[in-house]
Amino acid sequence: MDNIKYCQSCGMPLSEVESEVIGTNADGSKNEDYCIYCYKDGEYTADMTMDQMIEFCVPYMASNNPGMTEEDSRKMMKEYFPKLKRWQNN
Ligand SMILES: [Zn+2]
Numbered sequence: 001m002d003n004i005k006y007c008q009s010c011g012m013p014l015s016e017v018e019s020e021v022i023g024t025n026a027d028g029s030k031n032e033d034y035c036i037y038c039y040k041d042g043e044y045t046a047d048m049t050m051d052q053m054i055e056f057c058v059p060y061m062a063s064n065n066p067g068m069t070e071e072d073s074r075k076m077m078k079e080y081f082p083k084l085k086r087w088q089n090n
Contacts, residue, residue, distance in 0.1 A: 008085035009038035010057055011077065033085060050087040054078060 005014045007023075012035050014022055023034035026042030038045060048056070054077045061073035081087050 005032060007035035007038055008033045010035060010053060011080060050081050054081060
């Protein structure tokens with residue numbers, strides 16, 4: 001688990017193999033705290049609250065985890081997301 005990084009905005013795993021999913025800084029360098037869907041060219045791609053992000057991710061999480069309902073996904077993310085860097089000051 002230790003060598004897997006997760007996007008500090010949406011919780012998506014950031015695999016080194018799939019470096020194209022890693023976010024980018026304004027100068028084009030990689031920002032390994034975020035995925036490209038959340039953070040691109042030095043800015044968040046969407047200005048949303050933690051709850052909005054959770055609602056956005058619920059269908060993806062549920063469909064990627066067979067047996068997990070949308071309600072399960074929402075509950076898990078509501079516990080997990082406040083630990084992510086982007087949401088810690090909210
Ligand atoms: Zn992300």
